Amino acid sequence: DAKTTQPNSMESNEEEPVHLPCNHSTISGTDYIHWYRQLPSQGPEYVIHGLTSNVNNRMASLAIAEDRKSSTLILHRATLRDAAVYYCILRGPTSGTYKYIFGTGTRLKVLA
């Protein structure tokens, strides 16, 4: 399974944009890029996913590099409620499997 690399932690000021990077240099052409986050004492929560094109939803934007070896999750205006561990995950459609492999993630701290 392809692996992702994320910084262990990041800080952001409230109401400012946050760019969370993820490297996945061994990604295959059919791997989807997923982002989940885990707030304290809760289960993980889906944020966004994409394959090749940049994606936007109500929570965030996902910017995918042209060579797909890296991606960036963008929170447009961080709030205190966005403080969480953010996981970047690759999922390949091998044999129809939906098996996620979670890494260590990036712990985002939002400063008031």
Next chain:
Amino acid sequence: DAGVIQSPRHEVTEMGQEVTLRCKPISGHDYLFWYRQTMMRGLELLIYFNNNVPIDDSGMPEDRFSAKMPNASFSTLKIQPSEPRDSAVYFCASSLEGARAEEQYFGPGTRLTVT
């Protein structure tokens, strides 16, 4: 929508005892996943089901662990006998099929402590 429901939320048991964790997925979802989270190993997929059929159980750590899904609205994860190293938070998640399968919905978790 009630979301994924797990019970109990906390379980404390003694080594050697049988433990059963329960999960009710979101109604209409086709996939059900069991994960375990520890400080040392992070979040690991144990097993997942599609339409009540186990698809991949390669993450189940040992024969002491077993999971069943007797119907579309209920699944159990059983540990027998339990050991202190099984202490962790166990999450259940569910998702739809097809394109919507990319979004897994997680329950609140069961915190298991084995003494």
